[in-house]
Amino acid sequence: MLQQVLPQLLAVMLVMLATAALVFVGRERLSRTRYEYRDRFSAVAPYVGLLCIVLIANKIARDIGPELSWLIGISITPLLQRVDGVILWPLFGTETPQFVMWIQTLATPELTAYFSFIYIYGYVFLLVFPLIAYFALPKPEPLRRTIVAYGANYIIGVLCYIVLIAYGPRLMIPEQVDGLLFTHYSEYQFLTKEINDQTNVFPSLHTSMAVTAAHLAWLSRDEYPTWAPLAAVIAVSVVIATMYLGIHWATDVIFGIMLGYVSVRIGVYMEDTPPSLEKIRGRADSLWRAIPGRSR
Amino acid sequence: MASDPSLQRRAFLTGAAGTAAATSGCIGNLRNLIGRDAAQQLSLNIATLPASADPYAVRIANQLSKNLNLAGIDAGPPEPMEPDVLLRNILINQDFDLYVLQYPSEGYPGELRSMLYSAYGEEAGWQNPFGFSDLEMDDRLDAQQAAGPDTRVEAVRETQRQVVRVQPFTVVAFPDHIAGVRTDRFTGWDAGGLPETANYFQLESTGETDELSLLLQDPRATKNRNPIAVEHRNRGVVIGLFYDPLVRRIGGTPTPWLASSVEWDERGDGLAATIRLREADWHDGEPLTASDVAFTYEFLNDTSLGTFETSVPTPWRRGRVDLVDDVEVQDDRTLRMAFTTENVDTANRALEVLMLPEHVWSERTDPADLAGVELAGQTTEALVWANEDPVGSGPLRFESAQRDENLNLVRFEDHFLHRGDTEGIPDPYASGIDFERLNFEVMPSADTAVEVLENDNADASANSLEASVVPRIGRNDDITLTITRGQSFYHIGYNCREAPMSDPRFRRTVARLIDREHLISSVFDDYAEASEVPFTGEWTPEGLEWDGTAELSFLGADGELAVDAAQEAFMDAGYQYEDDRLVRRGGD
Numbered sequence: 001m002l003q004q005v006l007p008q009l010l011a012v013m014l015v016m017l018a019t020a021a022l023v024f025v026g027r028e029r030l031s032r033t034r035y036e037y038r039d040r041f042s043a044v045a046p047y048v049g050l051l052c053i054v055l056i057a058n059k060i061a062r063d064i065g066p067e068l069s070w071l072i073g074i075s076i077t078p079l080l081q082r083v084d085g086v087i088l089w090p091l092f093g094t095e096t097p098q099f100v101m102w103i104q105t106l107a108t109p110e111l112t113a114y115f116s117f118i119y120i121y122g123y124v125f126l127l128v129f130p131l132i133a134y135f136a137l138p139k140p141e142p143l144r145r146t147i148v149a150y151g152a153n154y155i156i157g158v159l160c161y162i163v164l165i166a167y168g169p170r171l172m173i174p175e176q177v178d179g180l181l182f183t184h185y186s187e188y189q190f191l192t193k194e195i196n197d198q199t200n201v202f203p204s205l206h207t208s209m210a211v212t213a214a215h216l217a218w219l220s221r222d223e224y225p226t227w228a229p230l231a232a233v234i235a236v237s238v239v240i241a242t243m244y245l246g247i248h249w250a251t252d253v254i255f256g257i258m259l260g261y262v263s264v265r266i267g268v269y270m271e272d273t274p275p276s277l278e279k280i281r282g283r284a285d286s287l288w289r290a291i292p293g294r295s296r
Numbered sequence: 297m298a299s300d301p302s303l304q305r306r307a308f309l310t311g312a313a314g315t316a317a318a319t320s321g322c323i324g325n326l327r328n329l330i331g332r333d334a335a336q337q338l339s340l341n342i343a344t345l346p347a348s349a350d351p352y353a354v355r356i357a358n359q360l361s362k363n364l365n366l367a368g369i370d371a372g373p374p375e376p377m378e379p380d381v382l383l384r385n386i387l388i389n390q391d392f393d394l395y396v397l398q399y400p401s402e403g404y405p406g407e408l409r410s411m412l413y414s415a416y417g418e419e420a421g422w423q424n425p426f427g428f429s430d431l432e433m434d435d436r437l438d439a440q441q442a443a444g445p446d447t448r449v450e451a452v453r454e455t456q457r458q459v460v461r462v463q464p465f466t467v468v469a470f471p472d473h474i475a476g477v478r479t480d481r482f483t484g485w486d487a488g489g490l491p492e493t494a495n496y497f498q499l500e501s502t503g504e505t506d507e508l509s510l511l512l513q514d515p516r517a518t519k520n521r522n523p524i525a526v527e528h529r530n531r532g533v534v535i536g537l538f539y540d541p542l543v544r545r546i547g548g549t550p551t552p553w554l555a556s557s558v559e560w561d562e563r564g565d566g567l568a569a570t571i572r573l574r575e576a577d578w579h580d581g582e583p584l585t586a587s588d589v590a591f592t593y594e595f596l597n598d599t600s601l602g603t604f605e606t607s608v609p610t611p612w613r614r615g616r617v618d619l620v621d622d623v624e625v626q627d628d629r630t631l632r633m634a635f636t637t638e639n640v641d642t643a644n645r646a647l648e649v650l651m652l653p654e655h656v657w658s659e660r661t662d663p664a665d666l667a668g669v670e671l672a673g674q675t676t677e678a679l680v681w682a683n684e685d686p687v688g689s690g691p692l693r694f695e696s697a698q699r700d701e702n703l704n705l706v707r708f709e710d711h712f713l714h715r716g717d718t719e720g721i722p723d724p725y726a727s728g729i730d731f732e733r734l735n736f737e738v739m740p741s742a743d744t745a746v747e748v749l750e751n752d753n754a755d756a757s758a759n760s761l762e763a764s765v766v767p768r769i770g771r772n773d774d775i776t777l778t779i780t781r782g783q784s785f786y787h788i789g790y791n792c793r794e795a796p797m798s799d800p801r802f803r804r805t806v807a808r809l810i811d812r813e814h815l816i817s818s819v820f821d822d823y824a825e826a827s828e829v830p831f832t833g834e835w836t837p838e839g840l841e842w843d844g845t846a847e848l849s850f851l852g853a854d855g856e857l858a859v860d861a862a863q864e865a866f867m868d869a870g871y872q873y874e875d876d877r878l879v880r881r882g883g884d
Contacts, residue, residue: 004751070381081373167376171346175355175818179741183764186743193740198348199378 002190009120009191016125021132024227029136036138043140047147054151061158066197073165080166080202080249081173087250099250100169100243101176107244115241116181118234120188122241123206126213126234133224141271142220149212149267153205156259161200168201170246177246204248207256208263210238215264335872335879338796339370343385343395346376348741349514350398351762355819356468356786356810357396359855363809367862368878380516383527386789387611388420390427393797394806395789398471400531402545403783405452405831406642409437410615412464417793420674421526421611427793428464441619444638453837456829460840460847463803466788467830469816472823473782476749476769477756481505482731484724488780489756493536494546496734497691497713497725506732509754511745513761515700515738522683523650524596526611531784532650534736534758537705538579538688539650542571542589550644552720554584554651554689554712560643566621566635567643573629574712578653579686579693586631590623591654593633599676601661608676619646656687691729703736743768749775763821779823785830796880801869807848808865814855 021030033040041048087099097105127150134143170179182189196205214228214235221228239257242248248256342364344350344357357374364371374396377385385391400422401407410416414434416423436455443451459465475489484500486492490510499508512518512534520528523535544553552558559570576584596617598607610617619642621634635643660678686694691713692705707714713721713728737754739745742761746768748754760782761769769777788806790797797803812826826842829835840847851865852858863873871878 070378075375075377078373078375167346171348172354172373172376173358174347174351175358182741183743186741186747189740189744198346 002194005187005191009124012121013124013128016121017129017132020125020129021136024129024224024230025133025136032138033136037135040135040138040140040143044143044147047144051147051151054154058154058158061162062197065158065162066199069162069165069199073163075165076202077165077167077172080251081169083251084169084249098169098173098176100246100248101173103240103243104177104180104246107178107180111244112180112184115237115244116185116188118237119181119206119241119245119247120191122234123210123238126231126238127209129227130213130216130231133227134220137220137223142216142223145219145264145267145271146216147267148270149216149263150209152263152266153208153212153259156263157203157205157208160203161197164202165199166202166249166252167199168247168252169249171198179246181245181247201248202252202255203259204239204242204252204256206242207239207248207253208259210235211257211260212263212267215260216267219264219268333881335874335881337368337370337877338871338880339372340364340393342371342374343382343392344374344376344397345379345382349379351742351764352471352786352819352824353396353398356788356815359811359815359819360394360396360788360806360809363857363862364806366857366859367809367866368873368876370877379514380520380527387422387425387526390425390791390793392789392791393794394791396468396786397789398530398784398786399465399830400529401783401785401830402531403831404645405455405835406441406615406619406645408452408455408459408830409441410613410618411830412459413437416614419609419611419614420679421609421614423609423611423614426464426790429792430458430462430464433458433462433464441637441642445641448639448641449834452831452835456831456835456840457837459830460828460837461804462800463790463807463848464792465790465830466803466807466810467827468786468788468810469812469820469824469826470785470832471760471782471820472763473760473780474763474766474823475757475761475778476746476765476775477778478749478752478754478774479776480774482508482755485756485776485778486780487778488760488782489778490533490758491760491780491782493533494544494725496537497728499730500724500727501730508731508734510734510736510756510758511739511748511754512703512736513739513742513745513757513759517736518697518701518703518738519699520682520684521686521694521697522678522681523652523686524599524610524612525679525681525683529612532612534703535686536650536690537692537734538686538690538694539652540576540689540691541648541650542573543644543647545644545648546722546725550641550647551722551725554589555647556717556719558644558647560640562638563634565638567638567640568632568634569643570626571631571633571647573631574717575629575715576689576712577710578656578689579708580653582653582655584651584653584689585628586625587628588654589631589651590625591658592649592652593617593620593623595652595654595657595661595678596649599661599678600663601658603661604663604674604676606674608674608679611679613649616646616649619643651689653687653689692734695733700738702738705734705736707732746772746775763823766821766823781825785827787830796871799869802866802871804848805862805865805869807846808851809857809862811850811852811855812842812846813844814850818855 084099088102089096130146134146169177214231217228217231239253342357342361344353347354361371361374386395410423412428412433414429417427417429436458440451440455473488473491477485477489481502481504482499484498486495516528517534523539540554542555543550555571556574557572561568578584596610600608619635619637621636624632626632637643660681662677664675664677664680691708691711693708695704695706697703707729718726742765745757746765750772769775790803792798816824816826828846829840851861866878
């Protein structure tokens with residue numbers, strides 16, 4: 001089944017990316033990139049290396065993560081569900097519904113189709129397009145901070161997934177919350193199953209990555225003035241989609257937004273000074289020296 | 297917990313009232329008051345499975361949690377766990393308050409003995425997981441096991457009456473076994489698809505392919521194939537393909553399987569049988585002999601084979617092993633077995649145990665350890681071993697598996713059925729396995745399983761599907777919907793080792809918070825039957841047949857709890873309220 005879903009995703013993605021590249025980046029920048037790609041690549045090379053390490057570590061952590069999680073993790077599903085059930089208290093008082101259920105009261109077939117599309121295609125597009133767009137810029141900082149911010153999202157997210165065990169609303173209150181994406185477009189479950197474990201919902205990485213991409217788009221609004229609002233629209237849609245589709249609790253999303261913001265700050269902090277082995281060694285040395293009684 | 301409210305209150309009272317008391321001189325009154333602990337709201341935890349592992353359990357748990365809260369008990373949202381984690385917590389660590397699960401029943405009332413016998417309370421596994429102890433119940437269980445053919449039905453009914461009375465667990469409903477099957481490549485599907493191991497032997501290929509593709513929703517068999525690892529098994533239908541029993545129950549009739557014949561005779565106050573074995577081999581080529589059979593019973597009674605101070609019996613289907621009094625090997629293919637019951641039907645259940653090879657399992661009797669460190673007391677290697685490449689004698693042999701992805705089996709050509717030794721075995725089972733390979737693929741949900749069936753990429757769903765996909769199967773002309781009544785009932789389990797679950801009055805009142813009729817329609821979409829007793833049909837005591845209302849009737853109507861009535865019921869049971877909260881002294 002994955003073999004049927006994946007090519008479709010790739011084809012749609014290629015069309016979306018090519019169109020966006022022409023509209024937002026423009027022919028002129030694209031053709032300049034063709035001549036300068038070597039310089040630009042060397043300007044971000046250390047960052048790409050860092051990202052590779054993060055992704056490999058991430059892959060390992062995700063393979064063993066769920067099993068490890070059950071050994072050392074803390075189960076927080078009931079807590080998330082309780083918080084989700086009181087968020088709307090100011091509006092409803094004693095009859096407060098679950099936040100996610102309240103969002104689903106707005107469901108229509110059109111909205112479900114829209115948010116399902118956003119959750120899969122919109123999300124991937126929102127993450128991949130900035131890499132192309134920022135690569136097409138002469139200065140390296142936007143691409144650097146993007147890579148670092150993405151990596152930070154993943155590292156912090158995966159650590160949370162190992163330490164915290166949480167199931168999403170569609171698995172906990174199925175009588176109230178419909179797992180709309182998976183009941184209406186069940187084929188996508190083969191895709192999401194490959195990527196994520198069902199106990200990994202806190203925080204929402206969909207949210208944090210989308211917020212990161214939108215925030216980065218805002219930082220580079222001088223170069224791409226029209227991309228920033230579009231990125232914001234997609235990001236907001238992704239954030240709503242995670243709850244509308246019954247995949248995340250409101251709390252996952254709130255922490256996802258915070259994680260997205262923090263990741264961008266980390267990205268901006270590291271955009272001028274690429275991570276280097278010397279620096280890491282230097283820091284390790286100073287740490288080593290800080291341990292008292294070493295020279296005995 | 298942040299701080300103990302009773303301590304806070306004590307501190308406050310001492311501070312605020314201290315001066316006044318000192319001047320008035322009635323320090324004695326004050327000490328009387330402050331020396332008492334404040335009562336605390338009762339708080340309970342409900343453990344269950346996420347909807348991905350069990351579509352119904354969490355919904356029943358949600359209903360229960362909601363009604364407990366309405367009745368003034370602080371029951372948070374149910375706590376979800378993966379099946380193996382949950383079962384380990386309940387059955388092995390005995391760490392739970394309440395849980396909602398299916399009991400992996402085979403519809404055999406003798407199971408009540410392993411579920412409820414007091415002496416099993418300290419053992420790990422499905423034997424008395426509730427820690428229930430009741431002398432009257434023990435007497436009835438003893439009477440039930442000893443009962444001859446004439447008195448047995450009445451004995452079981454007596455036990456069940458006592459079960460409903462004292463509620464060691466609360467039966468909710470029997471869900472239907474729902475399957476979608478395609479008939480273009482294989483025919484001979486039984487009602488419900490493949491609810492029993494024997495159903496696999498019924499299938500007939502139409503000649504188009506010699507590969508059977510099935511969809512599995514429970515991924516545990518892709519990781520662990522140990523037939524006695526209780527946290528990885530439900531009814532053991534898939535694992536039963538690797539292993540053979542002496543006698544296999546087919547359509548309710550005991551059929552000689554590994555045994556070619558079983559001759560019963562009386563012996564003192566029990567039964568005995570002479571058993572002849574068929575010529576059979578293990579998957580690794582070793583011959584299966586009478587000493588393997590004798591070993592299996594000895595081993596399942598004590599997986600440490602006497603090396604531990606206390607025996608460590610199998611945590612799964614232990615009640616059946618307990619029926620065997622003695623096994624004597626007469627020659628390579630003849631055994632003499634003595635039983636603790638006079639009832640042939642009951643004794644036959646002991647012969648349905650899966651046979652294990654001595655040369656594999658006798659090496660697994662040491663204490664389980666991790667790099668030399670013994671972590672869990674009273675655990676043998678045999679119980680924690682994943683047994684990834686199972687050596688059985690069943691008609692299918694393990695080939696390969698990928699964790700959480702797939703499990704592949706191939707036909708075992710040397711199986712007695714495939715050699716033509718089919719005496720006593722009725723058609724269509726006698727023809728053995730009618731395919732070369734069997735591939736199970738793990739599906740993330742029932743919807744995806746139907747999707748794969750729609751795309752013609754599989755022949756059937758192996759586990760029961762949830763009721764919500766029934767219309768989707770019905771809309772597709774190529775997929776046949778087949779349904780049978782299941783035997784595994786949903787129940788609420790109580791940890792009777794701890795107050796207040798140790799109090800039968802409390803359990804009886806909790807049982808009245810469940811509206812079965814409402815659950816049947818709202819949770820099961822009517823694909824289930826409500827029941828108060830765990831074994832139905834002829835075993836149902838008079839007056840306890842399901843007629844729409846329970847003996848311990850729901851305190852409300854149409855799923856809505858009458859809060860006053862519920863509080864009153866708890867008060868009648870001796871519990872106290874403060875501001876609509878059920879409070880207990882001492883507590884945690």
